[in-house]
Amino acid sequence: MNPHSLLVSLSQATSFAKPWGVIRKYFHSCISMKHKIFIILLLLSSINLFSQTLCRTDILNGEKIIPENQLIDFKEYDFSNLWLKTENNSIYGVIGDDNQRILMKILSAKKDNNNPFEYFILGKSSVKGNICDFTGKITIQKIQKSERTKFGIDDEFNNHSKTHGLLIAKYEFFESKDQKHSGTFNGELKTKWFLDKNYQVKYDNINAHSDGYFNNAFVGIWKMYNSNTEKKCNWGDYRVPNIDCDFDIGVGEFNVSEKYWNKGWLDIALNNKMPNGAIVEPKANKAGRAWWQ
16 A cells, blocks of 8 residues: 555544544645655554554453442441552552652551541652652442452352452551652552451452452552642552553563663562573562562
8 A cells, every 4th residue: 555545544544524624635736755654654553553553451361240320338347457458569550651660658547536538648659769758548339249250260159258249448648748859649540349257348268369360459640749740650469450451461460561661660570580580580689678668
């Protein structure tokens, strides 16, 4: 297909008829054939970039959910322990389009006595060693039950739970304005939970052995105070949710593509002992205080 035909096809494939018409007219009037080809390739590259698919988007991992919002039925339950359960070394997050690593730690979650669906949050964030305190809230907006058919390996947990489900909430966290490079986190949170035999809320790790398992998926943005700077910021338990498909190349466990190692992910490569021999694990790694302490 010659450049003119390709350009016509592109213009027909989009609803933006007038802008494409202007582009075609400009091409024919004053741009050489060589430049036309270059710009067409650039446009195709841009289209491919914006249509890039995301992975780790299905927190239910194929499990069916009942559409009905049963929020009111669960107003007496306390879900705060769900966000304090996971060890911090299994919580992974990114900030910005280059997937720079961010560390997130929720230190405290308390249910509001006056609002059964709101929880007060205290925590800390860290990017490239810059640590900020944050406060805020998680507000549950939807609670749905799931139709579970798998209960661990060989259904070993089949009799351990009564009800399984998903909660969807919005979160708003505010870093201290007195600290460097601070801002706000806003977005949507999805958390899987279940009720045990005593009808107590439990963190849902029943199918944690599954390759696609992750939980506590925070998906949103970070915005710097007094600035227009705004970055994507996603984090979750065991996997980064809604992430570029070339980022997490792990199947059975979290693993980061080599192109992102210099964005704070080198220790993941060390932990997974990459087989190419390019990384040598240190002989000693003395334990110290956790970064949030």
